[in-house]
Amino acid sequence: MAKIAYILLCHKDPEAIIQQAEQLTAAGDFMSIHFDASAKSESFAMIRDALEDNPNVTFAHKRIKCGWGEWSLVQATLYAIEAAIADFPRATHFYMLSGDCMAVKTAEYAHQFLDDNETDFIESFDFFESDWIKIGMKEERLIYRHFFNERTHKSLFYWAIELQKRLGFKRRIPGDVQVQIGSQWWCLRRRTIESILDFIRSRKDVIRFFRTTWIPDETFFQTLVRHLVPENEIDTRTLTFLMFTDYGMPVTFHNDHYDLLLSQDFLFARKISPDAKTLKARLGKLYSSRGIDFQISNEGRSLYKFLATQGRAGRRFGMRFWETESSLGRERELMIVVCKKWHVAKRLTDQIRQETEIPAIDFIFDEDNTALPDLGGIQSSLAKRARHRRSLMRMLFEYFESDRLIVCMDPSNLDLMHDFFSDRSMTRLLRIECDFTDDYLIGHARRIGLAGDRTSQLTLERLLPTIRNDINHEADRIRDAGFSRHFRIRQSDSTETNATKLVEFLSLPYETALKLAQTRQLFDD
Incomplete structure (x- = not known):
């Protein structure tokens, strides 16, 4: 038995x-x-x-x-x-x-x-020929060495891959091993497990190879079982539903x-x-x-x-998962950073990522090229992100394995702010108030297509009051919305005053908040 x-x-x-x-x-x-x-x-x-x-x-x-x-x-x-x-x-x-x-x-x-069933149950499909990997990296998982974690050190992870590409540091897969891929949930017979342990004691080269592959729990056992066990003794399915x-x-x-x-x-x-x-x-x-x-x-x-x-x-x-689980979760904290000058908010969130363990995503609903993990396609366009906003947030909480998450938003996204504040999660909002010079507003007009390089100075002077009023109107709408847990830091305030606000917004020690408020050139254009 x-x-x-x-x-x-x-x-x-x-x-x-x-x-x-x-x-x-x-x-x-x-x-x-x-x-x-x-x-x-x-x-x-x-x-x-x-x-x-x-x-x-x-x-x-x-x-x-x-x-x-x-x-x-x-x-x-x-x-x-x-x-x-x-x-x-x-x-x-x-x-x-x-x-x-x-x-x-x-x-x-x-x-x-x-x-x-005298069989090993393990998904084991050819890594290159099968379509088990639907999207994302494939060959790059194996031919490049991965020393950083994509979730915790995203920039270093992709920088290391690009560096290896530029330097031509592509490596070979061990010649006698045909890499397989499949689910990590397997059931193997005792003699198969013993064969795997014997194999890894004698084949240190294979261990060295898999140590620096990406997501080896989907390839290591799957490859070794196929290498060590006759095909007729492998059932390529998992017994876990x-x-x-x-x-x-x-x-x-x-x-x-x-x-x-x-x-x-x-x-x-x-x-x-x-x-x-x-x-x-x-x-x-x-x-x-x-x-x-x-x-x-x-x-x-x-x-x-x-x-x-x-x-x-x-x-x-039951219903579709975004209907049955429409809340982000009572135990979760969503912190929204709102700023018209996107580069200012990005400087702050970059410093937050350096000084704390709170994951922070830049203008997720505003910039198409915002760095995001692969979430199965829901993150692929601004329209999808906005349409499935709560599902997207839940996935990000789960991806980062964190109950706290920071996202940046443009002040024009008032409907998104209302939606998240109506959720059962703990939602906070930090509004960053910046000074807007005429030169900055002219540049802003050109960036959003209201003006071009050949627009006359007279036209620009007529545009400036309208643009300034529009920015002020967006700020007034946020103030009038009456959001609870609404905090504000200002360019005109001292770093000590802003640090006090960051303590309340981020629930951090004052010393850490002061470092954030002292971010170098935080408000510079």
Whole structure:
């Protein structure tokens, strides 16, 4: 009879991790946990204390800090695998999980399913020939070395790629390895895992190669399994049910999805909403149950696709995700920086990024070329960003894994400000008041097409009062809107006065706010 060792990578919610471990080991299976070293030490202590008497739970012998898209995710997985191999000699299969996954079948069903299928379950498709990567970088993931994280050091990440391109530092893929790609959620037999561990001990060149690829958790195990296991023993699918929206974001499951999930031909599902308490309770009891007959219809993806394309509320399981999750989230803080002189706001946000860990996006609704992560297409045009503004904001919060986010806006975007202030999230607004000289306004008129290089001085003099009045009118509209948590810094005020306002807006220590207010040439044109 199959015995499963679950390989769990997690970084938050210790209570949920403890519950997940207890539920999955209650039926005689095992779990090896890697808890991210960047998480709070007291959270890890809570998990260890709660599970130390459970003989079916072990921990990775070394904890490391993990970053999305980095080798650290693979290394953490290997540490957890090594602990499981050593501590659970009876484990026949190793199943990759995250804290967002839950079983949608019983242990009885899962064990029988694995006994009936002498196969490794892992998505493993040719990296170059398949269309698994829909958008974004492809070949560049492999042929260039990646030393920086795209999420935390975006400028350095792309600078390093461009530098390697210019210098011709393109590298070769190990000649006897055909790179594969697929989902990181796999279930592998014990002998396959042992073969992988033997391989990496003897092939340091392959490890060196994957260490500096981008998003290796989608290529490393997928490539090695294909290299080590006969094709007829690989089933190129994951046993974890997951779906993606039209915008490339994972679909989140809620309380009314219980029957839908149980009817899918999968053993687990992700992502389960943290707020789906009823669903979590029902699925938690399910795994150790016996004698349940599952009616597999497997219509989940096709049903979701059909309902999502109707543009209306679905009758089978809820509404489109931007309707069911229209709020940014009560626990989140959206901070809007409003300034007519975009370069002033950008100087401030650049300094914020240097002095704090708060992610900041420049004029996302105003500049088409604003640097944004790939969010599945929703960010591809100004029209889409404005139309799906709340969805876009939620994706950015999730992308940066932060509950705080700063965005810059032009003062003309009053409707966007009203929309975000009507949300249940905590929204703040910082208005930067600048002085406008005649020379600046003339340049502004030329930039927006109101004037050209040959426009006469007389015409410009007639335009200036109109432009100045328009700018003042936009400021008056924002003041008259009566937004709560509305702060203002001014070019004419002292840095100390502006620092006090930044303390309130950003909830930062005064010393940090003073550094921001003292940004070099902040208000210069």
